[in-house]
Amino acid sequence: MVASRVRLLMIAFAAGIIFYLLLIESENNRTRLGSAAELTGYWLFGMMVFLTLFNLRKKLSMIPLGPANIWLALHSIGGLLALTLYWLHTKTLWPLGVYEQMLAALFYLTVASGIFGHVVQKICPPRLAQSDIEVIFERIPAHVAEIRQKAEEIVLSCSEETREDTLGRHYLDTMSWFFRRPRFFISHMVGSQKGRQWVRQQDATVRRYLNENEKVWLDKLTEQAQFKNRIDLHFALQSIMKSWLLIHLPLTATLMVLAVWHLLVVNVYAL
Amino acid sequence: MTDTFDFRFDRSAYERPNNKFVCGRATEWGKPCARGPNGDGTCGGTTECQPYNSNGRWECRRPAQNGGSCATGPSPDGTCGCSLPPCVPRRSLRQFRWRLSVIMVGVVVALIAVFTHLSTDGNFFEGAVRLAFLDAGELTGSHSGFTGAKGCKACHKNHDLNPSVWLASVFKYNDLSKRCVDCHKFGGPSNSPHNANFSTAIGNPANGPESTECTMCHTEHKGVDANISGLNNLQCAFCHKKSFATFDKGHPKFSEAFPHFRRTSIRFNHASHLNKNFLKPEVKDMVPESCTTCHQASSAQRSVEPLGFKEACAGCHADQIAPRNLVVLNLPEFEEITLDKEAVIEACGRIAEDDDDDEEEEFESISEDELNSIAAFLMNVEADDHEAYSEAFQELIIAMTEEGHVPLPDLLSKAGIEDGHATLLAGLNPEVIKRMACAWAKNQEYELPSEPEFGGWYGDLLELVYKPSGHADPVLKAWLEMAISINSDDEDESERIADMRHELLSPGKGAGACIKCHAVSQDTEDGPLKIEWNYHRDSGQSYQTYSHGQHLSLVNPQGVKLADPNQGCASCHKLDVKADFASGYSDFNAKTFKSNFVSIKKQACVQCHTEGRVRQDCQLCHDYHKEPGFTDQVTRNEN
Numbered sequence: 001m002v003a004s005r006v007r008l009l010m011i012a013f014a015a016g017i018i019f020y021l022l023l024i025e026s027e028n029n030r031t032r033l034g035s036a037a038e039l040t041g042y043w044l045f046g047m048m049v050f051l052t053l054f055n056l057r058k059k060l061s062m063i064p065l066g067p068a069n070i071w072l073a074l075h076s077i078g079g080l081l082a083l084t085l086y087w088l089h090t091k092t093l094w095p096l097g098v099y100e101q102m103l104a105a106l107f108y109l110t111v112a113s114g115i116f117g118h119v120v121q122k123i124c125p126p127r128l129a130q131s132d133i134e135v136i137f138e139r140i141p142a143h144v145a146e147i148r149q150k151a152e153e154i155v156l157s158c159s160e161e162t163r164e165d166t167l168g169r170h171y172l173d174t175m176s177w178f179f180r181r182p183r184f185f186i187s188h189m190v191g192s193q194k195g196r197q198w199v200r201q202q203d204a205t206v207r208r209y210l211n212e213n214e215k216v217w218l219d220k221l222t223e224q225a226q227f228k229n230r231i232d233l234h235f236a237l238q239s240i241m242k243s244w245l246l247i248h249l250p251l252t253a254t255l256m257v258l259a260v261w262h263l264l265v266v267n268v269y270a271l
Numbered sequence: 272m273t274d275t276f277d278f279r280f281d282r283s284a285y286e287r288p289n290n291k292f293v294c295g296r297a298t299e300w301g302k303p304c305a306r307g308p309n310g311d312g313t314c315g316g317t318t319e320c321q322p323y324n325s326n327g328r329w330e331c332r333r334p335a336q337n338g339g340s341c342a343t344g345p346s347p348d349g350t351c352g353c354s355l356p357p358c359v360p361r362r363s364l365r366q367f368r369w370r371l372s373v374i375m376v377g378v379v380v381a382l383i384a385v386f387t388h389l390s391t392d393g394n395f396f397e398g399a400v401r402l403a404f405l406d407a408g409e410l411t412g413s414h415s416g417f418t419g420a421k422g423c424k425a426c427h428k429n430h431d432l433n434p435s436v437w438l439a440s441v442f443k444y445n446d447l448s449k450r451c452v453d454c455h456k457f458g459g460p461s462n463s464p465h466n467a468n469f470s471t472a473i474g475n476p477a478n479g480p481e482s483t484e485c486t487m488c489h490t491e492h493k494g495v496d497a498n499i500s501g502l503n504n505l506q507c508a509f510c511h512k513k514s515f516a517t518f519d520k521g522h523p524k525f526s527e528a529f530p531h532f533r534r535t536s537i538r539f540n541h542a543s544h545l546n547k548n549f550l551k552p553e554v555k556d557m558v559p560e561s562c563t564t565c566h567q568a569s570s571a572q573r574s575v576e577p578l579g580f581k582e583a584c585a586g587c588h589a590d591q592i593a594p595r596n597l598v599v600l601n602l603p604e605f606e607e608i609t610l611d612k613e614a615v616i617e618a619c620g621r622i623a624e625d626d627d628d629d630e631e632e633e634f635e636s637i638s639e640d641e642l643n644s645i646a647a648f649l650m651n652v653e654a655d656d657h658e659a660y661s662e663a664f665q666e667l668i669i670a671m672t673e674e675g676h677v678p679l680p681d682l683l684s685k686a687g688i689e690d691g692h693a694t695l696l697a698g699l700n701p702e703v704i705k706r707m708a709c710a711w712a713k714n715q716e717y718e719l720p721s722e723p724e725f726g727g728w729y730g731d732l733l734e735l736v737y738k739p740s741g742h743a744d745p746v747l748k749a750w751l752e753m754a755i756s757i758n759s760d761d762e763d764e765s766e767r768i769a770d771m772r773h774e775l776l777s778p779g780k781g782a783g784a785c786i787k788c789h790a791v792s793q794d795t796e797d798g799p800l801k802i803e804w805n806y807h808r809d810s811g812q813s814y815q816t817y818s819h820g821q822h823l824s825l826v827n828p829q830g831v832k833l834a835d836p837n838q839g840c841a842s843c844h845k846l847d848v849k850a851d852f853a854s855g856y857s858d859f860n861a862k863t864f865k866s867n868f869v870s871i872k873k874q875a876c877v878q879c880h881t882e883g884r885v886r887q888d889c890q891l892c893h894d895y896h897k898e899p900g901f902t903d904q905v906t907r908n909e910n
Binding site: 031139269 | 283303372379407423427429440441442447483487503505509
C-alpha cells in the first residue's frame with residue numbers, strides 16, 4: 001500500500017515536472033515569437049496517444065509490458081496532465097470554432113468519465129470486499145437463478161412438510177418478485193441498506209402468521225434472500241465498474257479521431 | 272455458499288467475457304446453459320452436451336458441474352438426449368462497447384466528410400454550416416469583412432483543394448504571411464523585424480529572428496472582438512539589446528532632441544512671436560489667444576498640425592505677399608541698338624520720332640541695369656556681359672514685337688525647362704507683351720495705364736513682372752519649383768542657375784515672400800531640394816505613437832488641466848527663448864536646427880506612466896510596424 005502511494009507520488013511529481021517544463025518552454029516560445037501552441041499541441045496529442053495505449057495494454061496482457069497498476073497510475077495522472085496541457089494549448093476553457101467546440105466537449109467528457117471511473121474503482125472494491133463473498137460478474141445470472149431455484153425448493157418443501165400454504169402464498173405474492181432478478185440497484189449503488197431492510201420486513205410480516213415448523217423454513221428462505229441481497233450488491237457495483245467504460249471508451253475513440261482531424265486541419269491551414 | 276461460487280475449473284463454468292455474445296437465458300436471469308452461444312450469435316445450448324464417440328459407442332459429455340453424465344444418454348445417432356429450448360443470445364457488454372465506439376467514430380468521420388470536402392461540388396451546404404468542421408472560430412470584425420467571395424481561400428491557399436492534394440499539403444510548409452501582404456503593406460519588407468533593414472544592430476542578434484512571419488504575433492479565429500495585435504514587454508525585450516522591466520525602471524532616457532528631430536516646414540519662431548511680435552500694439556487684435564488658436568490639438572495624435580495660412584498667419588502676413596513681384600525679364604542697358612527699324616515699325620507702327628532717322632544722336636540706353644538673374648538664366652548669357660546679352664535680348668524684343676508672348680515658351684525650352692510652360696506663363700497677355708516690347712524696341716519705358724491692383728502679368732516700365740495674387744499662387748509656386756529643380760552640368764550655366772535660385776529663394780527679397788516662411792530642405796546631402804509647402808509629418812520616428820487628443824482630458828500632477836489653453840500645453844512644451852532658431856534655416860539641412868522648445872524628458876511621462884498608475888507597456892508608445900497601410904486590393908475589395 002505504501003509502495004503504491006510512493007509510486008503514485010513519484011509519477012505525479014514527474015508529471016508536475018513535465019508540466020512545469022512545458023509551461024516554461026511554452027512561455028519562452030511565445031516570448032521568442034515562436035509557436036507555443038504547436039509545441040503544447042504535439043505534447044498534448046502525444047499524451048493522448050499514450051493514454052489510449054492503456055486499453056491496448058489490457059488487451060495485450062500476455063506481453064510483459066509492466067505491471068497493470070503502474071499503467072493505471074500513469075493513465076490516471078497522465079489524464080490530469082493532459083487536462084492541464086489542454087488548457088495550456090488552447091489558453092481558454094471553451095474554444096470558438098464549431099469542431100473545436102466538439103473537440104473540447106469530447107475532451108472534457110472523456111476526462112470527466114475517466115475521473116468518474118477512477119473514483120468508482122476506488123470506492124466500489126472495498127464495499128464489495130465488505131460483502132464477504134466474491135462473485136464473478138458474468139456468473140451473477142447463474143447465481144440468481146440458482147438462489148431462486150433453492151428458494152422455490154424451500155417453499156415447496158415447507159408446503160409438503162407442514163401442509164400449510166402460508167409461506168407458499170407469501171412467496172408467490174411477495175418474495176418471487178425479489179428472487180426473479182437483481183433488485184434495489186440504486187440503493188446498493190449509493191450504499192443504502194434498503195434491500196436488507198426489505199427482506200427483514202417481509203420476514204417479520206409473514207412470521208406472525210406461521211407456526212413453529214413453518215418458521216424453520218422461513219428462516220431458510222430469509223437466509224437465501226439475504227444472500228441474494230449481497231449478490232444484488234455485487235451486481236450493482238460491478239455493473240457501475242464496467243459500465244463507465246461504456247462511455248469512456250467510445251468517447252476516447254471519437255476524441256482521437258477528431259484530434260487527428262484537428263492535427264490535419266492545423267497542418268493544412270496554418271503550419 | 273452455492274456450488275457456482277467454487278472457482279475451480281472443473282466445478283464451475285469457465286467464463287469468457289471477451290466473447291461477443293452471452294446466453295439469452297442469462298440475460299433474462301434464468302440459468303445459463305453450460306455450452307453457451309456460438310461465435311456467430313446463434314444459440315449453442317439446444318442440447319446439454321455434445322456426445323463423444325468412443326470406439327463406436329456414444330458417451331455423454333455433460334460437465335460435472337451440470338450434473339455429469341445424464342441418465343438418458345446420447346441417441347444412437349450421436350445426438351444428445353437432453354434437448355433444451357433455444358434461446359436468443361445477446362451481445363456482451365464489451366461487444367456493445369465496441370459497436371458503440373465504431374458507430375460514434377463512423378458518425379464523426381461521416382460528419383467531417385459531409386461538412387467539408389464532399390460538399391465542395393455537391394453544394395449540399397453553404398457558408399458557415401459547410402465549414403463547421405474546418406472553422407476554428409470567428410474572425411475579428413476587421414478581417415471578416417474582407418474575406419469576401421474568396422472565403423477561407425483569401426488566407427488559406429490549401430482550402431477547397433481536392434482531397435488528395437489537400438491531404439498532401441499536410442507535409443508542405445504553409446506560409447500564411449504571403450496572403451497577409453495581399454491586403455497589408457508596410458514601409459519596408461513585410462518579413463523583416465519592424466519592416467526595416469537596420470544598418471546597425473539595435474536588436475540582439477542572438478535572440479531575434481532574422482525574418483518574421485505575421486502569424487508569430489497575429490493569430491486569427493479568436494472571435495469578433497479579439498485583440499490580435501498585442502505584444503507584451505517580454506516579447507519586445509527578447510530582441511532588444513537594452514532590456515528593462517518597465518518604462519519607469521530602465522527605459523533609456525529620451526534623446527536630447529526629443530521630440531524635435533527635424534525643423535518645421537514653416538519658419539515660425541515661437542519665441543520671437545510670443546515675446547516680441549505679439550506685443551506690438553498694431554497687431555493687438557490679431558494675436559492668437561492660446562496655442563490651440565493655431566494648433567488643432569483636440570484630435571491630434573503624435574503631430575499637432577497648425578491651422579492653415581488663412582486661419583493662423585494671414586491676419587498679419589497676407590499683405591506681405593503681393594508686393595513681392597516676380598521679375599522674369601528686365602530691359603538691360605544696351606551700348607547700342609542694332610534692331611531692324613523697319614521691322615519694328617512694321618510690328619509696332621510708325622510714330623513721330625521714327626521720322627528723325629537722319630538725325631544722328633549719340634545712343635543713350637533707357638536702362639542702366641544689368642540683366643536680372645532670371646533673364647540671364649533663361650537666355651543663357653552672363654548678366655553683366657553687354658555684348659553677349661545685347662544681341663540675344665534685342666532679338667527677343669523683335670520677336671516679342673512681332674509675336675507677343677510666343678518667344679517666351681521657346682525661351683523656357685532653350686533654358687532646359689521642358690514642362691510646365693502653361694503654369695509658368697499662365698495668364699500672360701500677348702498684347703501686353705507686344706506693347707511692352709515695342710516700347711523697349713524704341714528705347715522707351717513701357718508705361719502702365721494705371722497701377723496694377725490685382726495679381727497677374729504686367730509690363731512695368733523696364734520689367735516684365737508677375738504680381739502674386741495671394742498665398743499659394745500657382746504661377747509663383749511653379750517658378751520656385753522650377754528654380755529648385757533645374758540643374759546643369761555646365762559650370763557657367765550652373766553658376767547662373769545658382770544666381771537665379773538665390774534671387775528667387777531669398778527669404779528677404781524673393782518673389783511672393785514664400786521662402787520667408789516655407790523652408791527649403793534637402794533630406795540627403797546629394798538629394799533634391801524641396802520647398803516645404805505643407806506640414807511635415809516626421810516619418811523618421813515611425814515607431815513612436817502618441818495621442819495629444821487623449822491627453823487633453825487629463826490633469827497634470829500640478830493640477831493643471833492639459834486642455835487649458837494657456838497653461839496646459841506648457842506642461843510639456845516649455846519655450847526655449849535662448850534657442851538660436853533662425854540659424855536652423857540658414858542652409859538646406861533640415862536636421863541641424865534648434866527648436867524653440869526645450870526637449871521633453873522621460874520624467875515628464877513618468878509622472879503618470881508608472882507602476883500602479885497609468886499603463887506603461889511598450890506598445891503604448893511604440894508601434895511594431897513601420898508605416899502600416901493597405902494595398903489597393905482592400906479598397907477595391909477584390910477578395
